[in-house]
Amino acid sequence: MxxxxxxxxxxxxxxxKQENDDQGGERKLEIGDFRRVDFDGWNPSIRxxxxxxxxxxxxxxxxxxxxxxTFGKANADSSPRMQGMKPSGSGxxxxxxxxxxxxxxxPTDESWQLVYDSPVEPGLDGKPRARDRSMRAAAIYQxxxxxxxxxxxGMGSLERQVVFLRSEDGVNFEECKEKGLGLGEDVDxxxxxxxxxxxxxxxxxxxxxxxxxxxxxxNHTDYPMVFETDDPLNGHWRPVSEPAxxxxxxxxxxxxxxxxxxxxxxTINSRRGYQVWKSDxxxxxxxxxxxxxxxxxxxxxxxxxxxxxxxFNGALYVTGALPRQGRSGLDSSHLDLYGPFPAEMIRIFxxxxxxxxxxxxxxxxxxxxxxxxxxxxxxxxxxxxxxxRFAEYDGWLYLATSEWRWFPIYLTGTRDDLSDEQxxxxxxxxxxxxxxxxxLWRTRDGAKWEAVTRKGFGDNPYNYGIRxxxxxxxxxxxxxxxxxxxxxxxGLEMWWGK
Amino acid sequence: MARPLFILTPARSFSSVISAxxxxxxxxxxxxxxxxxxxxTYEDMHNIYRARPQTQDGLLRVxxxxxxxxxxxxxxxxxxxxxxxxxxxxxxxxxADLADWAGPRELVDKSPMYLSDVKCMQRMHxxxxxxxxxxxxxxxxxxxxxxxxxxxAPGRQKKxxxxxxxxxxxxxxxxxxxxxxxAQSIEPDQYMRLRGEVLMEQPEVYLQQIAEWLGISSSQTAxxxxxxxxxxxxxxxxxxxxxxxxxxKFLGDPxxxxxxxxxxxxxEPMSWDPSVTFSEMVVxxxxxxxxx
Numbered sequence: 001m002x003x004x005x006x007x008x009x010x011x012x013x014x015x016x017k018q019e020n021d022d023q024g025g026e027r028k029l030e031i032g033d034f035r036r037v038d039f040d041g042w043n044p045s046i047r048x049x050x051x052x053x054x055x056x057x058x059x060x061x062x063x064x065x066x067x068x069x070t071f072g073k074a075n076a077d078s079s080p081r082m083q084g085m086k087p088s089g090s091g092x093x094x095x096x097x098x099x100x101x102x103x104x105x106x107p108t109d110e111s112w113q114l115v116y117d118s119p120v121e122p123g124l125d126g127k128p129r130a131r132d133r134s135m136r137a138a139a140i141y142q143x144x145x146x147x148x149x150x151x152x153x154g155m156g157s158l159e160r161q162v163v164f165l166r167s168e169d170g171v172n173f174e175e176c177k178e179k180g181l182g183l184g185e186d187v188d189x190x191x192x193x194x195x196x197x198x199x200x201x202x203x204x205x206x207x208x209x210x211x212x213x214x215x216x217x218x219n220h221t222d223y224p225m226v227f228e229t230d231d232p233l234n235g236h237w238r239p240v241s242e243p244a245x246x247x248x249x250x251x252x253x254x255x256x257x258x259x260x261x262x263x264x265x266x267t268i269n270s271r272r273g274y275q276v277w278k279s280d281x282x283x284x285x286x287x288x289x290x291x292x293x294x295x296x297x298x299x300x301x302x303x304x305x306x307x308x309x310x311x312f313n314g315a316l317y318v319t320g321a322l323p324r325q326g327r328s329g330l331d332s333s334h335l336d337l338y339g340p341f342p343a344e345m346i347r348i349f350x351x352x353x354x355x356x357x358x359x360x361x362x363x364x365x366x367x368x369x370x371x372x373x374x375x376x377x378x379x380x381x382x383x384x385x386x387x388x389r390f391a392e393y394d395g396w397l398y399l400a401t402s403e404w405r406w407f408p409i410y411l412t413g414t415r416d417d418l419s420d421e422q423x424x425x426x427x428x429x430x431x432x433x434x435x436x437x438x439x440l441w442r443t444r445d446g447a448k449w450e451a452v453t454r455k456g457f458g459d460n461p462y463n464y465g466i467r468x469x470x471x472x473x474x475x476x477x478x479x480x481x482x483x484x485x486x487x488x489x490x491g492l493e494m495w496w497g498k
Numbered sequence: 499m500a501r502p503l504f505i506l507t508p509a510r511s512f513s514s515v516i517s518a519x520x521x522x523x524x525x526x527x528x529x530x531x532x533x534x535x536x537x538x539t540y541e542d543m544h545n546i547y548r549a550r551p552q553t554q555d556g557l558l559r560v561x562x563x564x565x566x567x568x569x570x571x572x573x574x575x576x577x578x579x580x581x582x583x584x585x586x587x588x589x590x591x592x593x594a595d596l597a598d599w600a601g602p603r604e605l606v607d608k609s610p611m612y613l614s615d616v617k618c619m620q621r622m623h624x625x626x627x628x629x630x631x632x633x634x635x636x637x638x639x640x641x642x643x644x645x646x647x648x649x650x651a652p653g654r655q656k657k658x659x660x661x662x663x664x665x666x667x668x669x670x671x672x673x674x675x676x677x678x679x680x681a682q683s684i685e686p687d688q689y690m691r692l693r694g695e696v697l698m699e700q701p702e703v704y705l706q707q708i709a710e711w712l713g714i715s716s717s718q719t720a721x722x723x724x725x726x727x728x729x730x731x732x733x734x735x736x737x738x739x740x741x742x743x744x745x746x747k748f749l750g751d752p753x754x755x756x757x758x759x760x761x762x763x764x765x766e767p768m769s770w771d772p773s774v775t776f777s778e779m780v781v782x783x784x785x786x787x788x789x790x
Contacts, residue, residue: 249790271790301785335782361711363692365700368707376686417671417779419616419679 028396028442029476031453034497037105039112044487045098045130049479049494052468053138055151055170059105059470059477060115063492064134065098065485067218068158095487096123099130100155104170107474107496116165116173124159133158134191137204141197144230152176152202152232156191159210166233178235181206181227188222194256198263198281201228203240205253205265219268219305219323220251226265228281240285241265245277255309259316260350265289266306266318270335273299274306274320276348292352296320298364302341310390312397312446315347317357319387324409338417339410342378343387343401347446357446358387372447379441379449383429391469393476398452399441402465405433406483435461440469440478456480462490474498500597500629503712504622505608506680507634508673510644512694513608514748516634518727519705521606525714527564528606529596530556530732530743534589535621536611541585553611556743557581557592559736564599571737590625604712613673619680630712631684633677633691635787638670638780639762645669646770666768666780674783687711693788695759701725728752764789 045065052061099118105111123129137154151167164176180187181204190210196203206221226241244250250267254274257264267275273296279287296303303320310317321343324336335341344359356362356369359377363369378384378401389400404410408430415423436456443449456463457480468479475498484490503520507513521528533553537543547554561577562569584592597605612618622629646664663669681689690711697704705724709716727733733752735741742749764781768774776784784790 271785272788273790295788298788300788301790335785338779338782338786360686361690363690363696363704363707363711365696365703368710417675417783422679422682 027394028444028450029393029398029452029497031440031457034457034478034495036458037110037494037496039103039105039494040486040491041103041112041114042486042492043098043101043117045095045485046101046492047483047485047490048134048481049468049492050156051135051138051153052470052477052479053140053151053153054470054472055140055167057106057108058170059107059472060138060151060153060170061103061105061479061494062135062138062153063101063103064136064156065095065100065130067133095485096127096129099158100132100134102135102153102173105494107472113171115167115171118155130158131160132156132163136162136191136207137193137195139195139197139202141195141202142200143197143202143232144200145233152195154192154195154204156208157210159190161185161187161189161210162191162206164232174233176233176235178237181223182235182237183223193254196256196258196263198258198261201230201281202232203228203256203263203281204237205256207252207254219254221253224250224252224267226253226256226263228285238285240281240287241277241279241289242286245275245289245291247275250275254306255318257309257311257316259311264309264316264348266293266309268305268323269296270304270323271301272296273301273303274318276306276318278352290352292348293318293346293354297344297346297354297356297359298362298369299344299359301335302339303344304335305386307343307386307388308390310392310397312390312392315349315446317345317347317390317397317446320344320346320359321386324385324404324407336409337413338415340382340385340404342376342382342384344377345373345387345399358449373449375449379439379451381454383433383437384439386465388465388467389469391471391476393471396442396444397446398469398471398476399439399443399449400466400469400478401439401441402467402481403433403438405430405437406435406464436463436480438463438465438480440466457495458493460490460493463493500594500601500604500626502593502597502605502607502622502626503630503632504612504619505606505632505634506613506619506677507608507610507636507694508613508641508670509610510641510648511610511634511636512698513610513634514745515727515752515754516694516697517606517608518730518733518748518752519701519724519754520632520708522724522727522730523709523714523720524723525603525720526606526712527600527603528730528732529608530559530736531609531611532557532560532593532596532607533609533611534593534607535618535625536609536614537589538621539585540581540587540589540592543589552742554578555736555740556732558740559732559743560596562740563731564596569731569736569740571739574737574740588625590621593625604714610673613676616676616680619677620683623680623684629688631677631681631689632708633674633681633689634694634697635674635691635789636694637759637762637789638666638764638776638784639766640760641670642666643769646768650770665774666776671777671780671783674787691787695757698757699759701754725754727754762789 046063102116104113118130118132132155134156136156142149155163161179165173167173189206190208192204224244225239227237229237249271252268255266276293277289279289308319345357348354361370383404385404386402440452462482463480467481470477478495482490562573566573706716
């Protein structure tokens with residue numbers, strides 16, 4: 001294994017590298033501290049990592065591919081502006097045998113090892129096809145039935161149900177027995193986004209709708225409930241919340257985080273904006289849940305999706321975004337056609353009070369909120385689509401973003417809502433998009449944020465955001481995501497900062 | 499330099515009561531509807547006054563109250579004369595005089611007419627670069643229903659209303675779009691948007707925040723004064739020669755009453771015409787404003 005390009009964009013002066021800002025804290029990474037880790041062993045379908053985790057001295061890199069032939073059908077053909085931005089190489093029959101893989105990267109000798117490869121099984125049409133689409137979630141946790149903290153991962157399915165894997169060494173994986181989260185083998189539970197441990201139990205929630213519906217429903221589910229088990233290997237999953245928390249506008253549970261002895265759960269709500277619910281997960285299920293954030297932190301539908309949650313310095317950070325899926329006719333929410341709307345961020349404290357970190361000031365039932373960062377949504381860029389991933393490294397919280405303009409769905413309609421001047425500005429801005437444009441930011445106190453880069457990593461024009469960000473004893477690993485699979489000139493990259 | 503607060507809201511969106519409440523803050527002075535920024539000069543306003551004489555009432559009452567000490571019939575005529583003497587004055591200069599007279603209180607002004615053209619808001623910004631703008635929304639169904647009822651009320655002149663204007667796009671969406679366009683041209687801390695329904699349901703909660711945003715006292719005493727819109731000198735009918743200057747319904751009963759927003763949908767057709775439904779764009783903007 002060899003190393004290659006150093007990142008060339010926004011390289012910091014050498015003498016800045018050892019300095020800390022006035023907030024104190026450990027050394028901060030600059031863009032020049034990152035280099036690309038070369039590897040070309042992915043199968044040709046791979047274009048992203050939706051889950052990567054540090055476990056037992058190595059990076060466990062889960063990989064993923066696009067779903068079967070559905071991406072962009074509804075939108076990408078409808079506008080000349082979208083041509084060339086349309087993802088390709090996914091969903092074609094020649095990629096059918098290729099599915100999710102898991103690699104183990106050892107930073108001490110920079111060796112790679114394939115530790116899991118999706119089995120190939122007869123697809124729903126009888127043709128041989130990879131079973132697993134993507135490693136979508138991972139957690140290291142010791143449940144009541146584990147002798148030590150072990151690695152659990154959720155493998156999203158191309159056509160059927162999520163499969164949980166368990167590993168005690170990060171090399172050998174065994175399949176957990178129960179499928180469908182205890183709901184049966186015929187229910188549509190293709191994937192999970194979150195795996196979180198609390199009180200000796202593992203928690204998750206299904207996401208997506210596979211059965212004939214595809215990526216337009218990738219974020220939604222028929223079962224928006226929290227599930228728990230204390231014996232993941234044997235299944236025994238059971239629901240511990242009321243479906244959708246009693247609100248039919250909650251379309252899925254996107255994030256689950258344990259914080260200060262409680263579970264915090266964030267829902268997707270396309271009509272009114274995401275919600276955050278909290279429970280101590282004690283007593284007999286369904287547990288008592290309390291809604292502590294409503295209506296996308298009172299921004300409304302432009303914060304439909306809680307994209308990321310993490311705990312840092314005694315607060316829970318939550319980001320909100322608008323899914324870009326052009327969902328006309330499906331649930332009547334396709335505000336993305338009237339975008340762009342920048343990502344926002346809040347932070348919640350254990351007493352349920354909260355602050356706006358990045359976003360437009362607003363009046364709320366909890367008082368007047370101004371962004372503590374001093375920045376509007378998207379850290380002052382209306383084209384920052386998602387605050388996608390967090391990681392704490394060396395005392396700093398890092399945040400990875402993605403972009404609207406690589407896929408400007410907001411220019412596919414007539415935009416009768418805009419004046420000529422407004423529309424022209426949108427077109428000009430979009431035409432000025434110079435891929436890759438996405439960011440990595442850092443903060444020491446959660447309020448003062450600094451850009452590590454706004455121009456991505458390297459010069460791969462197919463990368464449009466950072467999908468995984470992993471802190472390790474050997475450095476911070478950044479995994480951008482690509483519009484194209486490796487068979488089409490894209491594929492997965494990994495960058496290493498130390 | 500004065501820092502007036504302009505309340506930007508389409509007609510029938512709580513503008514009268516909200517303006518009167520905010521304008522009753524001890525550090526503010528809520529006005530009757532002056533419509534001044536609808537045109538560049540006072541002379542330019544005369545076309546409107548000729549067509550709709552009542553549109554002048556608000557300005558006459560404000561000049562009488564702030565400039566001449568009280569709203570009497572005599573003072574209304576004096577105000578009219580004073581304005582005629584300055585017939586060629588820019589409307590922004592007249593507004594600046596009102597601000598001087600009201601000082602140190604800052605003015606609170608509203609007129610649904612301002613939302614008919616983004617130029618009105620640009621005039622405000624040019625004249626008062628540090629002004630603040632509070633954008634109030636109301637559910638599109640209740641806005642449209644209320645407007646339709648108003649326009650079709652017995653005795654109401656309909657000659658100014660074209661049938662093609664009686665659509666949710668014209669009545670609700672387009673005014674809001676103009677505000678959003680204007681808001682892009684000013685500093686973020688100059689603009690706030692709020693659903694009128696939540697303010698009306700919990701006025702104590704939101705009036706205090708509005709005061710905080712404006713940088714004026716948000717004390718309980720100040721908020722308590724804001725809860726009495728009826729105490730404004732413009733929250734009642736004026737003298738016979740300038741009776742109006744605001745929504746007559748509000749002028750007849752300006753007290754704040756408990757309010758509970760109705761659960762309204764976006765799917766059903768208009769109450770007055772089953773063939774008219776909300777367009778997709780109206781629905782999406784309703785979601786954007788929190789009416790999902």
